Amino acid sequence: MKIKIINQLKDNYSFVLYNRTLKSCVIDPAESTPILNFVFENNLSIKDIFITHHHKDHTSGVKGILSAFPEVNVHSPSAQIENTRFVLHDQDEVSSCLNTFKIIKTPGHTLDHIIYYDESNEVLFCGDTLFRLGCGRVFEGTLYEMYNSLKKINELNKKTIIYCGHEYTLNNLNFIEKVLKKKEAYLTVRKKIDHDFKNKGKTVPFLLEDEQRYNLFLNQNSKLATLIKKELGLTDFELFAYLRKTKDSF
Secondary structure: OEEEEEEEOOOEEEEEEEOOOOEEEEEOOOOHHHHHHHHHHOOOEEEEEEOOOOOHHHOOOHHHHHHHOOOOEEEEOOOOOOOOOEEOOOOOEEEOOOOEEEEEEOOOOOOOOEEEEEOOOOEEEOOOOEEOOEEOOOOOOOHHHHHHHHHHHHOOOOOOEEEOOEOOHHHHHHHHHHHHOOHHHHHHHHHHHHHHHHHHOOOOOEEHHHHHHHOOOOOOOOHHHHHHHHHHOOOHHHHHHHHHHHHHOO
16 A cells, blocks of 8 residues: 655645555545646545544545545545545544545644554554654643543554644744753754754654654653653653643643
């Protein structure tokens, strides 16, 4: 299975999954035109669309794809999302034309948010729940819900390759360096991010194992997080809440 990252809007990503059968599925389409251009250039047909949450920058491309491929199965967490044909729930297993996803409910960013975990291929499509060195803003859920949603990701196979919905990495790195004054701890991370931008033009995908080491929103029990908790006198959840609230105004 191959995964093509499609730039969308200002900083969104959508994903086209495909293989030699020329069948494909799409994750979180914001704009149909660049997706369809790639699909037609490679003689692919779209069989499934998978939506992580209801925000328009993850759903507004569905209508255009359906115009080109009217038989597409649209999977989402809510019947309120336009054109949904199959509503998915926590712990569901759903098979596409290419693979099988386990559905994990991750409220926080929105109440309906779900993520798609392909254990066999060791890939995760996490929408706006987790970002490289950060996490999604909490719009509809509570901080505690987001904290628990991230814990679910932290428990997955550390070799999981993660595809998130936005390119926020550099902003997240700048925030961590400035707020926690731990710039020296992120020198290697910055070099890797600079390398990714130079060679790929983006910092997605990324490895869960690296996030467990450096993403303090995700893991409050890393060596670095333990040091910061001690310095600030915070519990695991208090560290997460402090970072998320501070990031909101960064």
